Amino acid sequence: MVLVRSILVSGLLILAGCSSTHTIDTDFPIPLIERIPASGYLNLTPEFQQYNFIQDEEDRSDMTVILGPAQSSMFSSISDALFAEAAASAKSADITLLPDLDSYQYALPKETGSDFFExxxxxxxxxxxxxxxxxxxxxxxxxxxxxxxxLQTQGAGVNEATVEALRDIGTQLTLGFSQQADIRAWLDQNSI
Amino acid sequence: MVRPELNLDLRIYVVLAVVLLVGCSSVTVDEMRLTETEIDLESDTVVVLGRQHSPAYEAEGDLVSCVASQLRSGSQGLSVVPDEEFVDALYPWFEPRTAPLSLERLENLLDRPILQNAIDSFAVRYIIWIEGATETTDSSGGMSCTISAAGGGCLGMGMWEDESTYEASIWDFHELQEAGRVSVDSRGTSYMPAVIIPIPFLARVQTNSCRGLGDQIQSFIVEG
Structure with missing residues (x-):
């Protein structure tokens, strides 16, 4: 009996130390900006909506971050705020947005010696x-x-830092969209 | 039936235990007034926000929430807009990279009617910006713990010193000027002896800073 308990306790400790799964959980606010007088469509691919970041490098603890729903929610909020009209399809939209995650990187306090999850x-x-x-x-x-x-868990820290990073993307996108050189040129060209 | 002298002994031990459970700490609060303040406790609100533009100035979220709770308390309790509600309603204008660092910048933001209307809907009279942090400045001692199938326990003694420094800048949203500043410095030493079970005697440095800051800001605004 003692042996079984030892194995169970050791197993739980090893599992807790080696892998974790965090779901990024948040509701994004609709940005408070003046809308562009055009119709927009947001094209979220199934891969984007279901994306999970999986950390399996040998020198770091395994970690899975379920990011798809949160990043989809953020881009939906941004798209709703950017355009005066939401188009039903890409063919009926003046502008279609197609986002793709290029990279997700993180740093834990125990790795950097700082007081922050980043x-x-x-x-x-x-x-x-x-x-x-x-x-x-x-x-x-x-x-x-x-x-x-x-007493904060790693999951809570990673969640909060990821939400902040998503909000930062949303901030840059909403405030910088019309200022982006190619977008600005296209808006001018179409008298929008 | 407890004998009277035994009851007295018990009370002394309980008082001693409570005193020991709270580590030693000290708090210093300073105030600098720049203008007179006035607030209608029935209709005006305030909002407490943490500075986030740099790690060096970033106040902890629980400290900001604690100060807001402190401002709501007592007979002169203020109506405080929850910071998350305010920041979400004004997204993306009060994010770490966009939040106004000066009144001139805030004035520029208010040139946008959409923003002015959103802030007006909260009836905000004062915006209180908090910056600072609580840090562990020194630690000593040691403790070792073992765990096995038969049980576990710890043995040793640890102690550490925490210091906190916070400053609140109070912006008058009606007059668009800084009404004043309140700062708090707090320090304390915590102990954790362990004989099988670790028992923490915590100096509640951040909590003491929160109370000092909250009470002083409340009297600063209400008593003008």
Whole structure:
């Protein structure tokens, strides 16, 4: 009996130390900006909506971050706020947005010796016109930081830092969309 | 039936235990007033926000929430808008990279009617920005713990010193000027002896800072 308990306790400790799964859980606010007088469509691929970041490098603890639903929610909020009208399909939209996650990186307090969980997200965002022709194609990097507070779990820290990074992407996208050179040129060209 | 002298002994031990459970700490609060303040406790609100533009100034989220709770308490309790509600409603204008660091910048933001209307809907009279942190400045001692199928336990003694420094800048949203600043410095030593079970005697440095800061900001605003 003692042997079974030892094995169970050891097993649980090893499992807890070696792998973890965190679901990024948040509701994104609708940005408070003036809408572009055009119709927009957000093309979220199934891979994007179901994306999980899986950390399996040998020198770091295994970690899975379920990011798909959260990043989809963020881009939906942004798209709703950017355009005066939401189009039902890419063919009926003035502009179609096609986001793709380029990279997800994180740093834990125990790795850096700092008091923060940190997350970097890099997205590639393509904007296409009605005919599917590219209007713009650019990379956006977001950064999020969460204070490592006492008794806070790793999951809570990673979640908070990732949400901050997503919000940072949303901030840059909403405030910078019309200022992006190719988008600006296209808006001017179409008298929008 | 407990004998009277035994009851007295028990009370002394309980008082001693309570005193020991709270580590030693000290708090210093300073205030700098720049303008008179006034608030209608029935209709005006305040919002407490943590600075996040740099790790060096970033106040902890639980400290910001604690100060907000402290401002709501007592007979002169203020109506405080929850920070998350305010920041979400004004997204993305109060994010770490966009939050106004100066009143001039806030004034520029308010040129946008969409923002002005959103802030007006909260009836905000004062925006209180908090920056600072609580840090462990020194630690000593040691403790070793073992766990086995038959049980576990710890043996040793640890102690550490925490220091916190926070400053609150109070912006008058109606007059668009800084009303004043309140700062708090707190320090304390915590102990954790362990004989089988570790028993922490915590100096509640951050909590003491929160109370000092909250009470002082409340009187600063209400008593003008």
């Amino acid at each position: 997350v970097w997200l890099k997205y590639r965002l393509q904007a296409l016109d009605k005919d599917g022709q590219p209007i713009a194609d650019w990379l956006i990097t977001g950064y999020g930081r969460a204070t490592d507070e006492r």
